[in-house]
Structures are given as structure tokens and as C-alpha cells.
Amino acid sequence: MCSVEDTALLQLKEAFLATLEGVSLSILQPLLLADPEPSEPRGQECLWLLQQLHGSFQQLQEVTKQSLESLQKRLHQPGTTGLESLLLLGSADRFLQVHMEYIESYTSCVVVQVFQQVTKRKGKYWHRQWGLLQKHLPDVSLEGPVDTVLAQALCQPLTQHLEQCVPFLLQLGDSLGESHPAQELVAKAVTLYRNLQSFLQQALDQASATQALWHSLSSRLKDALCTPARRLLQDSQDIPVMATPLRAERVLLFDDALVLLQGGLPSGRDSMSKVWKGRCKFWVLTPEEEFSLCASEPRGRVVWQWKVSQAVCQALRGRKDFPVLGAGPAAPEPPACRSAAYTFRAEGHLCGATYDGEWCLARPHGKGTLKWPDGRHHVGNFQWGLEHGFGVYLVPRAAEDQFDCYKGHWQEGSMHGYGICEYGSEEVYKGYFQAGLRHGFGVLDSAPKAPQPFRGEHYIGSWQADLRHGPGVVVTQAGLCYQGTFQADEMVGPGVLLSEDDSLYEGTFTRDLTLEGTGKITFPNGFTLEGSFGSGAERGLYTQGVLDTAALPPDPSCTHKRQLGLGALPVESRWRGVYSPFWEFVNAGCPGELQEALLGFHVQSSRDYLSCERGCLKDKAGRMEDVLEELLQHREPAALRRYLHKALSTTRHPLGKLLRTLMLTFQATYTGIGANKHLQGLAQEEVKQHARELWAAYRGLLQVALQLKGQVPEEAEDAETRDRRVHGLMLPLVLPSFYSELFTLYLLLHEREDRLYSQGITNLNLFPDTKLLEFLDVHRHLWPLKDLRLTSNQRSSLVRDRCFLSAIECLQKIVTTVDPREKLEVLEKTYGEIEATVSRVLGREYKLPMDNLLPLLIYVVSRARIQHLGAEIHLIQDMMDPVHTGGRYDFLLTALESCYKCVQDMRLRQLPGHWDLRDLG
Known part of the structure; x- marks a missing residue:
């Protein structure tokens, strides 16, 4: 650029900077000092706007000064080349931002007549300033009202400067020539100044129209609508x-x-x-x-x-x-779809609530958050203005820091489907809702202090319109178990009541499970009492009936194993609401946006969910395309087992999410008060049903994956194939998720038998190996005598653990796995170790007959000292694949159960002595 253009531009910037300094000295600073601490709100607003104007004006001065310094540097350093060095052209974004901020702050003052408000009380002062204004602003007309003159003085210099720069830059472009490399920068600068001119003129026109509008409206309307930025x-x-x-x-x-x-x-x-x-x-x-x-x-x-x-x-x-x-x-x-926040004003469900989230055609649609003034919160999915899909709803209670929290599914604005409701009263309900009310199958835990008919109760059963209605089971902290029918939250008709000592009552009750009316009590010893029962404040429980003591004592193993709920609460219909969202997801083609409905129950803290960023759960859910593609690549038996194990173990997979939700329902039903031996049958049924449903869920995902790939869907499985896959493949993979709660119920159910077994084990382990083998009538030629031989440095207490040691250590591994098949394999290996030891003793391969196997197995069981062996045996029997029924595994398990019963009888024996195993049947 030639020195003539440099000098001209330098002079232009120097004049503009001098004008800005004059405006600051003669106008802005006096304006700020006119009324430093206004008391009325209007004056405070004016002061705030003037401070904002002064700040943006200082930025404008700073940008102009930097531009001037850049030009001076070019003028005094001729070696400097390139128009990029000019701040005007090299920092266009900041240059533009500073000018727009000043224009916005100036027009805000114009709109609410700040200059008129400030100069109203200081008119004489400004007339005395006329000479100073004329000196610093010679081009500004001083005719007219003071506020008009000040407004012009704050805007006219910028307007004139922009008008002067455009022709200069055009002239500069002409002097450079079309081929000059800086021609593009000059063209951008021209466009920038012209756009600023347009923006300034539009801002002034809008400010003038807005000011005129406020002047024409009533004071009431003006107060309601007027804001400086509008x-x-x-x-x-x-x-x-x-x-x-x-x-x-x-x-x-x-x-x-x-x-x-x-x-x-x-x-x-x-x-x-x-x-x-x-x-x-x-x-x-x-x-x-x-x-x-x-x-x-x-x-x-x-x-x-x-x-x-x-x-x-x-x-x-x-x-x-x-x-x-x-x-x-x-x-x-x-x-049509966007994100925004809005506070509803019209009467209705959302009145006063602020919604922040996704919208579509003016309705909340997608993910969002609702907050009411009374403290209620809702975070979840919305559809056309209503809560729909998965959501968390928090309602504050009167007591400080207590909330009712619902986590579950919604339909058209109401709680609908499976959900979890945690009440501030410490009650927890997990089950189905319909139209906002508990309806269908559900489990309710009531705290001991809750105002309920049964203190500290656990209810499992049917609901209707928020009331217990239909068949149900109640378990109390006192150990009472009731099964019967409810109608509108009241017990109706006869029912069954089991006490902790296994006494059974069949008849009618009061609300607090007090016997009343006609009924029959069966005591654990077999005695029965039949007649009419009643109660009173002074008399307590009284009866009039017949006591029968002639009945034969019942089988204790049957008396204490009575189960409740079987048949009355069909397993197929208990948790259908948990599967419904999954099948909606599958039937829709597994779209990614529906995955959160499967994931939401895994939130550990309701408050964490309420404060989380929308969409964060969706980001963690994984891409369904990858999930379905991987599924197709693992369809062979061995690969399928590995794939299902991985899928069920992670909440990133739909099957894992579904299993996690089922675990929560299982824990809610069978932990705490629900950990009652009379519910073991219900729990066992549910685990098997969940395995069947999860296998069906896998098949559903497989069909979607095949359809998306354009492949032919697989044909439906026959019942035999399905049962084989469920018990042989899915159940062993699913069982670990429910094992802790399920095995606890088995422990409680078989506690009496295991206590007798433990006493028998204690008796048997009082004696050394030789005495015990002799007592068990193990043929002497089968004894591993080399293992029993003592050396001078050994004690008998150390030697006893050497006999059949490999078999003992093998059997002890039965408690290290939860898979019934693996437990049976451990049992089979134990038998193999026993047979291998005998073969080594005899020096030839030897197949043990049952008469020889049973006493040796009793010896191994006694030395293995497995706790709760009865619970282990019965869980294996209930959960093993039916294909093994009548086979080798079934035979070995029967032999183990016989040993278990034999050990129970040992508590009554005096050892050593002779014991004929044939007497034990």
C-alpha cells in the first residue's frame, strides 16, 4: 500500500479516536456522575444501562486505538508488508463484535429514554457544557432538547466514520489492482463496513419504533412489556x-x-x-x-x-x-424440533411448571425436565406434550428432606406399566401401574412404623385402583404368612395363615391377622383344633371347638415346607409389565432412542437421575446396529453361550438391561421381610420363568437382526427344543443373578434338616479315619492303608485328612459354583476320585457297586464338611436340566441325598458301634 493511502487512513483513525475521547470526557463520564446512587428502580435501571454503554464505548475506543497503532507501525516501519497486519482486516470478528455491542447498548438507552431521564434534573448543567461539546464535537448539531443532543453525540461520530471508511476502502482497492493478493481482504473490509452500516441503521429504526410504541401504550401495558433489550x-x-x-x-x-x-x-x-x-x-x-x-x-x-x-x-x-x-x-x-425452556401459565396439569428439553411443533416431545414451583420434578421422555415412556417423578412431602419418588413407565401423562415407587414413609412398591394408580401385580414393603393394618408387612399380589384386590400373600416381620383374597384393600373369605413354628390356620381373619370366625389350626405335632375363634381386649384369643390329638404325627419334612402363592399367582403373569417395554422395543425394530426405557431402572440414585444431563444415558447405551451385527456372528452353540454370557453381563446390551430390571424385581420380592421359607416355591418358579422369557427375548432380537439384513427369519422352535435351550443354556447363565436371594430361601426352608445334618457331621468327625471306616462298614480291602500309615513324626490328627483326600477336596468345590450342571459335574468327579483311589488300592480298575459306594461317599461327605448340604441338594434337584432325570447325574444326586439323610441320623448314634446301612433304607 502506498504512503498516501497509509497517511489518509491514519488521519481518519486519529480523528475518530479523538472524537471518541471527547465523547467520553464531555458526555459519558458526566452522565455516570450525574446521579451515582439512584434510589428508585427506574434510576437504578438507567445507571446500569449507562454503565453498560460506558463499558462497550471503552471497548470501541480500545479497538480504534489498536487499529491506529497498527497503522502507525506500518508508517514508521516501511519494511512491514501485508494488509493482514492491520487490526481492521486481521481481527474482523472482534472488530465486528465490539461495534455490535456498542450499537446494542446505545439503542437500549434510546428505547427506554435513558438520556431523557438522566438530563431531566441536570438541564442547566448540560447547557453550561455546550462550549465543551462544541469544541470536542464540532460536527454535532447543538440545537434541540438536551437529551436529543446527547443521543446524537453518542451515535453520529460512529455513523459518520462508517460512511467515510467505505469510499476510502473502495479507493484503496482500486489502487491495488485486481491481481494484488490483498484485494480479497479489502473486499471483505468493504463488506464488513457496509454490513455495519446496515445493522446500525436497522438498530436505530427498530429502537425508534420501539420507543414510539412504549410512548403510545398505557403505563400498565408499558410496565408489563417494556424491557431495554426488546x-x-x-x-x-x-x-x-x-x-x-x-x-x-x-x-x-x-x-x-x-x-x-x-x-x-x-x-x-x-x-x-x-x-x-x-x-x-x-x-x-x-x-x-x-x-x-x-x-x-x-x-x-x-x-x-x-x-x-x-x-x-x-x-x-x-x-x-x-x-x-x-x-x-x-x-x-x-x-419443527428444537430444545428450549418454557414456563406454563394456563390452568391444568402443567400450570406453573417449567419445561426444559426437546420440543416438536410446540409440544414437549423427546427428553426433558419438568419443575413445578412446589418442588415436584419429572425427568424423562415426553410425547406430544405428555409424559410418555420412561421417567422419574419426584414429589416432596411435608416433612423436610422427604420425597415420594416414582421410577418407571408413563403413558399419555400417567404412570402406566412397570414402575418403582419409593415413598417418603419408607414404603416401597414395585409393580404395575395403570392410569397413575397401582393396578395389576405388585410387591409392597411397609416399614414397621407405617400406619398399615399389618406392622412391617410385605405384600405380594394383585392391585386394582391403588388398592389390594385379588389373590395375594402377606408376610410380616413377626414371621406370619397369609395367603388369601383381598377386595378393596380388605381381606375377604377364607385364607391360610402359617406361623413361624409351622402351625397352619385355615379360616377367616381380622385386618391385623387375628383369628376370628370359623377355622382350623393344625399344629406341628399333628394335633388339630377346629371350631370358632375370637378375640377381645381383656380375654385375648379364645376359641370354642374340638381338639383332636389322635391323628398320627405328620412328616416333619412336609410340615415345615408348606409353600404359599403357588397357583394363586400364576408365574406367567407376575412380571409381564417388565417385559412389555422390551417387546415394544423389539417390535419397533430396536430403535436406539427407545433404549433408555430399558436402562432407566439401573439408576442408583433418583436424585442423580434428576440432575444428570439429558441424553447421557442414551450415549452410554451403545449402538444397536453393532449389537445386532454381533448377535448374527455368534449363532453356533459354543459361540452362542459366550455371546449370551457377555450380553447378560453388561447393561449396554438390551438383554443385560432386561436381566438387571428382573434382578431388581426379584430382590424386591424375596429380600428383607420377603426372605421367608414359605415363598421358596414362588421364587423358584420365577427364576425358571425368567430364563424362558430371556430366551424368547434373545430369539426376538435375532429375528430383528435377520430382517434388517434381509435374511429369512428362523422358524419357531418346538417345545422340546425350546425347553432344552432354556434349561441347558439360558438357565445356567441367568441363575447367578438370582442365586443369592434364591439360595437364602433354600437355606431357610431346609434349616431344620441342615441343623440335624450339621450335628451328625460333628459326631462323625470326632473319630479318626480307621474307626470311622470301620463303623461305616467299608470293606477293609478297600481301605487305602498306605495313606493311613503313620511315621514317627506324624500325629493321628494329621493323618485322618489323608484318606480319600482327592475326593474330599473335589466335593468341596460343589459350593464354588452356582450352575446346577457344574455342581453335578463336581459330584461326578468326586465319584471318579473315590473309584480311582479304590482302583489304586486294588491295583486294578474297579467299578464300585452301590453297596460299596454309599459308605465311602458318606465318609467323603463327613470329611468335606459342606455347610447347608441339604439346601444345595434340593436347589440342584429343582434347577437341573430335566434331560438328566433318570440318568447318571440323577443317580449320583440320589446317592448324595441318601448320604445326607444318613448323616442326619448319626447325631443319635454312639460311636464306635455297629451300624447296618440296610436299616437306613
Whole structure:
């Protein structure tokens, strides 16, 4: 660039900077000092706006000064080349931002008449400043009101400077020539200054129109609508338009709101980011209203539609349009789906609530958060304005820091389907809801202090309209178990009551499970009492009936194993609501957006869920395309087992998410008060049913994967194949997830038998190997005598553990796995170790007959000292694959059970002595 242009530009910048300094000295600083601490709100607002204006003005001065310094450096250092060194061209973004901020702060002062407010009390002072103003601002007219002069003095220098720069830059471009490398930068600078000119003029026009509007409105309307940053874009008094069916008298379009006036008052006011424009007609959709804007002329309709669209897009961007509002060739189409926050005002379910989340066509749609003024929160999925899908709902209680929390599924604004409700009263309900009420199968835990008929109760059964209704089972902390029928939360008809000592009552009850009416008690010793029962405050429980002591004593193993709920609560229908969202997910083709409905129950803390970022759960869910692709690659038996184990072990997989939810329902039903031996049958049924359902779930995912790949779906399995896959493949993989709670129930159910067994083990282990082998009538030629031989350095207490040691150590591994098949394999290996030891003793291969196997197995069992062996045996019997029934595994398990019963009888024997095993049957 030649020195002539350098010098001219330098002079232009120096003059502009000097003018800015004069404005700061003679206007802005006196304005700020005019009333440093105003007391009234209006004065405080004026001071805040002036401080904002002063700050943006200082930024404008700083940018101009830096630009001037850059020019001076070029002038005094001729070796400096390239127009990029000029701040004007090299930092266009900051240059633009500073100018726009100053224009915005200046026009905000104009809109609310800040200069008029400030100079009203200081008119004489400003007249005395006229000479100083004339000195620093020779080009500004000093005629007219003081506030007008000050407003012009703060705007006119910038307007003139922009007008002067454009011709200069055009001249600079002409001097460079078309091929000069800096020609593109100069062209950008010209565009920048012209855009700033357009933006400034539009901002001034909008400020002037807005100021005139506030002047024309009543003080009440002005107070309701006027804000410094708000700008009027269109008034129906200028271009007539009618809002139907609202019949508003006047329509005002601002850059941040659409206001409908009716009877001199705003009948509707919506943020522009909450306005949707219809496609076919000029419909305006807001979160609480829907109306159309109709103009008398086509041109008016086009103008209004264009400006509304522009205002919506501008509001969504969160900044002013640049270079000017509507500078594009056509009006943009506002997005139908977006994210925003809005507070509902109309009466109804959402009145006063603030929704922050995803929208579609003016309705909450997608993921979002609702917050009510009374402290209620809802985080979850919405569909067309209503809670729909998975969500968490938190309701504060009167007591401090107590909440009712619902985590579950919603349908059209109401709790519907499976959910978990944690009440502030320490009650917890896990089950089905319908239309916002507990309805269907569910489990309710009541705290001991809760005002319930049964203190500290655990209810498993049917609900209707938030009340217990239909068959159900109640377990109390006192150990009582009731099975019967409820109607409107009341027990009706006969029922069954089991006490902790296994006494059985069949008859009618009061609400607190007191015997009343006709009934029959069967005691553990077999005695029965039949007649009528009653109770009173002074007399306690009384009866009138017949006591029968002639009955034979019942089999204790049957008396204490009575089970409740079997048949009354069909296993197929207990937890259908848990599977429903999964099958909706599968039937929809496994879309990724529905995965959160399967994942939400895994949130450990309700408050953590309420505070989490929307979409974070979706990000963790994994891509369904990858899940289905991997599924297709692992269909062979060995690969399928590995795949299912991986899928069920991670909550990133739909099967893992489903299993995790089933674990929560199982824990809710059979832990705490629910850990009762009379519920073991229910629990066993559920585990097997879950295995069947999870296998069906895998098959459902497989069919979706095949369809997406365009392959032919697999044919339906026959019952035999399905049962073989369920028991041989799925059940062993599923059982570990329920094992802890399930095995606890087996422990409780077989506690008496295991206690007798433990006493027998204690007796047997009082004696050394030789005495025990002799007592068990093990043929002497089968004894491993070499293992029993003592050396001079050994004690008998050390030697006893050497006999059949490999078999003992093998059997002890039966408690290290939860898989019934693996437990049976351990038992088979134990038999093999016994047989191998005998073969070594005999020096030849030897197959043990049953008469020889049983006493040796009793010896191994006694030395293995496995705790709760009865619970282990019965769990294996109940959970093993039916294909093994009558086979080798079944034979070995029967032999182990016989040993278990034999050991129980040992508690009564005096050792050593002779014991004929044939007497034990």
C-alpha cells in the first residue's frame, strides 16, 4: 500500500479516536456522575444501562486505538508488508463484535429514554457544557432538547466514520489492482463496513419504533412489556393482521416475543423460541395456544410470515442477525424440533411448571425436565406434550428432606406399566401401574412404623385402583404368612395363615391377622383344633371347638415346607409389565432412542437421575446396529453361550438391561421381610420363568437382526427344543443373578434338616479315619492303608485328612459354583476320585457297586464338611436340566441325598458301634 493511502487512513483513525475521547470526557463520564446512587428502580435501571454503554464505548475506543497503532507501525516501519497486519482486516470478528455491542447498548438507552431521564434534573448543567461539546464535537448539531443532543453525540461520530471508511476502502482497492493478493481482504473490509452500516441503521429504526410504541401504550401495558433489550419488529396497526380464533385487537411482533392485545391487556405472550409456524397456512403454534394470523392483503400476509419466521430463527440462534434481520433471499423455515425452556401459565396439569428439553411443533416431545414451583420434578421422555415412556417423578412431602419418588413407565401423562415407587414413609412398591394408580401385580414393603393394618408387612399380589384386590400373600416381620383374597384393600373369605413354628390356620381373619370366625389350626405335632375363634381386649384369643390329638404325627419334612402363592399367582403373569417395554422395543425394530426405557431402572440414585444431563444415558447405551451385527456372528452353540454370557453381563446390551430390571424385581420380592421359607416355591418358579422369557427375548432380537439384513427369519422352535435351550443354556447363565436371594430361601426352608445334618457331621468327625471306616462298614480291602500309615513324626490328627483326600477336596468345590450342571459335574468327579483311589488300592480298575459306594461317599461327605448340604441338594434337584432325570447325574444326586439323610441320623448314634446301612433304607 502506498504512503498516501497509509497517511489518509491514519488521519481518519486519529480523528475518530479523538472524537471518541471527547465523547467520553464531555458526555459519558458526566452522565455516570450525574446521579451515582439512584434510589428508585427506574434510576437504578438507567445507571446500569449507562454503565453498560460506558463499558462497550471503552471497548470501541480500545479497538480504534489498536487499529491506529497498527497503522502507525506500518508508517514508521516501511519494511512491514501485508494488509493482514492491520487490526481492521486481521481481527474482523472482534472488530465486528465490539461495534455490535456498542450499537446494542446505545439503542437500549434510546428505547427506554435513558438520556431523557438522566438530563431531566441536570438541564442547566448540560447547557453550561455546550462550549465543551462544541469544541470536542464540532460536527454535532447543538440545537434541540438536551437529551436529543446527547443521543446524537453518542451515535453520529460512529455513523459518520462508517460512511467515510467505505469510499476510502473502495479507493484503496482500486489502487491495488485486481491481481494484488490483498484485494480479497479489502473486499471483505468493504463488506464488513457496509454490513455495519446496515445493522446500525436497522438498530436505530427498530429502537425508534420501539420507543414510539412504549410512548403510545398505557403505563400498565408499558410496565408489563417494556424491557431495554426488546425491539418491535412489526405492529398490526402498520400492516393489519388478525389473530383467529383469539380475535386479538392488536398484534405486536417483537424480536423475543409475540404479543396479542385484547381489551388493552396482553391476552397472550410467547417467547419467539417457543413459536412454531405452520406449513400450509400461516398458523402460529405456541406451547399453550394455536392460532392463525390472517392479513387483509397478500402482501401483508407475506410480510408477517416472513418476519415471524426470521424472528423465530433469530431467537433460536440467541443473537441478533447480521448484517440485518431478513437479509437472506428467502425466509428460513424454523425447525419443527428444537430444545428450549418454557414456563406454563394456563390452568391444568402443567400450570406453573417449567419445561426444559426437546420440543416438536410446540409440544414437549423427546427428553426433558419438568419443575413445578412446589418442588415436584419429572425427568424423562415426553410425547406430544405428555409424559410418555420412561421417567422419574419426584414429589416432596411435608416433612423436610422427604420425597415420594416414582421410577418407571408413563403413558399419555400417567404412570402406566412397570414402575418403582419409593415413598417418603419408607414404603416401597414395585409393580404395575395403570392410569397413575397401582393396578395389576405388585410387591409392597411397609416399614414397621407405617400406619398399615399389618406392622412391617410385605405384600405380594394383585392391585386394582391403588388398592389390594385379588389373590395375594402377606408376610410380616413377626414371621406370619397369609395367603388369601383381598377386595378393596380388605381381606375377604377364607385364607391360610402359617406361623413361624409351622402351625397352619385355615379360616377367616381380622385386618391385623387375628383369628376370628370359623377355622382350623393344625399344629406341628399333628394335633388339630377346629371350631370358632375370637378375640377381645381383656380375654385375648379364645376359641370354642374340638381338639383332636389322635391323628398320627405328620412328616416333619412336609410340615415345615408348606409353600404359599403357588397357583394363586400364576408365574406367567407376575412380571409381564417388565417385559412389555422390551417387546415394544423389539417390535419397533430396536430403535436406539427407545433404549433408555430399558436402562432407566439401573439408576442408583433418583436424585442423580434428576440432575444428570439429558441424553447421557442414551450415549452410554451403545449402538444397536453393532449389537445386532454381533448377535448374527455368534449363532453356533459354543459361540452362542459366550455371546449370551457377555450380553447378560453388561447393561449396554438390551438383554443385560432386561436381566438387571428382573434382578431388581426379584430382590424386591424375596429380600428383607420377603426372605421367608414359605415363598421358596414362588421364587423358584420365577427364576425358571425368567430364563424362558430371556430366551424368547434373545430369539426376538435375532429375528430383528435377520430382517434388517434381509435374511429369512428362523422358524419357531418346538417345545422340546425350546425347553432344552432354556434349561441347558439360558438357565445356567441367568441363575447367578438370582442365586443369592434364591439360595437364602433354600437355606431357610431346609434349616431344620441342615441343623440335624450339621450335628451328625460333628459326631462323625470326632473319630479318626480307621474307626470311622470301620463303623461305616467299608470293606477293609478297600481301605487305602498306605495313606493311613503313620511315621514317627506324624500325629493321628494329621493323618485322618489323608484318606480319600482327592475326593474330599473335589466335593468341596460343589459350593464354588452356582450352575446346577457344574455342581453335578463336581459330584461326578468326586465319584471318579473315590473309584480311582479304590482302583489304586486294588491295583486294578474297579467299578464300585452301590453297596460299596454309599459308605465311602458318606465318609467323603463327613470329611468335606459342606455347610447347608441339604439346601444345595434340593436347589440342584429343582434347577437341573430335566434331560438328566433318570440318568447318571440323577443317580449320583440320589446317592448324595441318601448320604445326607444318613448323616442326619448319626447325631443319635454312639460311636464306635455297629451300624447296618440296610436299616437306613
